Amino acid sequence: MARQFFVGGNWKMNGSVEQVKKLVEMLNGFNVPANTEVVVAPPALYLDRVHQNIKKEIKVAAQNTYIKASGAYTGELSPQMLKDMGLEWVIIGHSERREYFKESDELVGEKTQFAIEAGVSVIACIGEKLEEREANITNDVVARQMKAIAKYVKDWSKVVVAYEPVWAIGTGKVATPEQAQDVHAYLRKWLAENVSQKAADETRILYGGSVNGANCKTLAAKPDIDGFLVGGASLKPEFGDIINSRQ
Numbered sequence: 001m002a003r004q005f006f007v008g009g010n011w012k013m014n015g016s017v018e019q020v021k022k023l024v025e026m027l028n029g030f031n032v033p034a035n036t037e038v039v040v041a042p043p044a045l046y047l048d049r050v051h052q053n054i055k056k057e058i059k060v061a062a063q064n065t066y067i068k069a070s071g072a073y074t075g076e077l078s079p080q081m082l083k084d085m086g087l088e089w090v091i092i093g094h095s096e097r098r099e100y101f102k103e104s105d106e107l108v109g110e111k112t113q114f115a116i117e118a119g120v121s122v123i124a125c126i127g128e129k130l131e132e133r134e135a136n137i138t139n140d141v142v143a144r145q146m147k148a149i150a151k152y153v154k155d156w157s158k159v160v161v162a163y164e165p166v167w168a169i170g171t172g173k174v175a176t177p178e179q180a181q182d183v184h185a186y187l188r189k190w191l192a193e194n195v196s197q198k199a200a201d202e203t204r205i206l207y208g209g210s211v212n213g214a215n216c217k218t219l220a221a222k223p224d225i226d227g228f229l230v231g232g233a234s235l236k237p238e239f240g241d242i243i244n245s246r247q
Contacts, residue, residue, distance in 0.1 A: 003204050004036070005037070006206060007036060007230065008041065008061065008160075008206065008227070010094070010231050010234060017049075026240075030240040031240070031244060036243060038058045038059065038243055039123070040061065041061040041091050044064075044077055051086060064090065065079045065082065065114075079115040082120050083120055089121050090115050091229075093108035093149070095127055095166045105149075108145070108148060113152035126146060126164070128166060129141075133167060142190075143190055146161075146190055146194075153195075156196075156199040162206040162207075162229040163184060163206065171210060177221070180222065181225060184207070185223075187205055187224075188200045188224055205225070206227045206228050206229045207227075208230065216245035220246045227246075228245075
């Protein structure tokens with residue numbers, strides 16, 4: 001069975017009431033192919049506003065959650081709260097969370113497990129920094145990050161892996177389709193050897209890192225690239241082209 005194409009849009013810390021209204025109107029105007037799953041991740045403040053107004057073909061994700069259901073954790077959200085609001089997805093382990101908020105591989109694994117147990121599916125992010133790419137240890141880095149996630153995951157149908165080379169996020173630099181495919185193929189091989197052949201065959205592996213309307217079709221044509229996690233371009237009309245890049 002072919003893996004369903006998946007396009008995620010991470011709005012990061014962008015938006016205002018007016019901009020969110022316009023983005024929802026833009027998204028509601030897009031054609032979403034029947035064979036494509038689309039999920040957008042607004043800032044936490046706008047999650048419910050987007051969820052209430054977006055068309056049913058597009059799902060809404062949070063950009064982060066914590067490993068507790070409730071309690072004295074000022075500023076945090078729990079996956080149970082997302083579930084309560086009718087939200088089905090969360091992004092975990094984005095490189096910006098790892099870099100700026102010092103989230104460890106282990107915490108990313110724990111967050112992934114806790115979200116899945118709460119009934120929320122996870123877009124789990126991994127990727128290497130520029131110095132790691134230049135040192136030719138990309139595979140070692142992503143394997144380490146995958147190991148920390150796999151340790152906590154029992155049901156891989158609830159996980160989408162997003163490979164995002166840190167050096168390509170928001171920089172305008174893009175991994176070549178061949179570079180991206182090489183890492184995706186390695187990750188699929190890693191899943192086969194360390195989890196199961198079923199997980200390798202069925203888990204969707206997304207590419208993220210300066211994806212735009214101009215490069216999406218070439219990337220989408222690669223056999224192990226099952227979609228994208230898009231940053232800046234998810235706030236622009238070209239996001240519609242990216243959603244339709246597998247057509």
